[in-house]
Amino acid sequence: MKKKMLSRLMAVVCVAALALGLTACGSDKKEVESAAKTFMTYCDDGDFTSAQKMCSSSASTSLDIDENMEDTFKKGFYSSFSSMGISESDLSQSAQDSVNDLMKYYKKNLIKSYTINDDYDDNDKSLSVKVSILDPNSMNSSTFTNSVSTLSQNYFAQHQSELMSAYSSGGEKGLNVALFNGIMPEAIEKAKSQMIDTASTKDYTWKLTFEKDGGDWKVKSAKETKAN
Known part of the structure; x- marks a missing residue:
């Protein structure tokens, strides 16, 4: 009886050890x-x-x-x-x-x-x-460039007096700064939709x-x- 109990106990211990070993191996x-x-x-x-x-x-x-x-x-x-x-x-x-x-x-x-x-x-x-x-190499820069050119032309037509005033006070740099400030938000949205969103x-x-x-x-x- 004692031998049978000992054998069963050893079997349980071996199974438990095996289970723990398998768990440890896969624990990471x-x-x-x-x-x-x-x-x-x-x-x-x-x-x-x-x-x-x-x-x-x-x-x-x-x-x-x-x-x-x-x-x-x-x-x-x-x-x-x-x-x-x-x-x-x-x-x-x-x-x-x-x-x-x-x-x-x-x-x-x-x-x-x-x-x-x-x-x-x-x-x-x-x-x-x-x-x-x-x-990045698949970005369509030509479409974006054309869009920015159109934005610049439209903005200049609609804000001519404002831009000329900027030119009078700050020269060509002042004119360009005023133009970029005016079109930048919309130009950035164009960059998203026409370059990033369409890239492969x-x-x-x-x-x-x-x-x-x-x-x-x-x-x-x-x-x-x-x-x-």
Whole structure:
């Protein structure tokens, strides 16, 4: 009787140990998938500052995630006015807000969609994500340029006296500043609808490998491959 009881007890212990072992082996899956979901949500929302905080420097470089994207964008945008002697501070707050809004819109639409694949590998704590990313090279700049030209002509016709007054007091720079202040909000909406909204996308696969940093899971390394 004692031998039978001991055998049964050992069997129960072995089954319990096996169950615990299996649970332990798969215990990281949900946490890694949750971290991947958080990371991709940040990217999808255009919050690349938060996304970069979840990455190692090599991972953010591999995925081209830059928390300073907004500053880079603004410098590039305003550099087009430098030949006219116009800087960001010369424009009205409404015009500056419109430019900032365009940057936020671009970041929000940079990743059009994503799907976290069910291919978690517990050995290296990795999984892959299918990502559809906006292709800047597909933006229709000619349509947008024509629209801005039309906006400028219409605004000049409707505000000729105001613009001539700006020219009298501030020369060509004053005229251009007044013109840009007048058309910027509408021009930005045209940029959204005619360039960003109509741009095509490219599909990629991101293989993300995670590691635990303190109590949080972060992207240790990342590899991007273009989908066929």
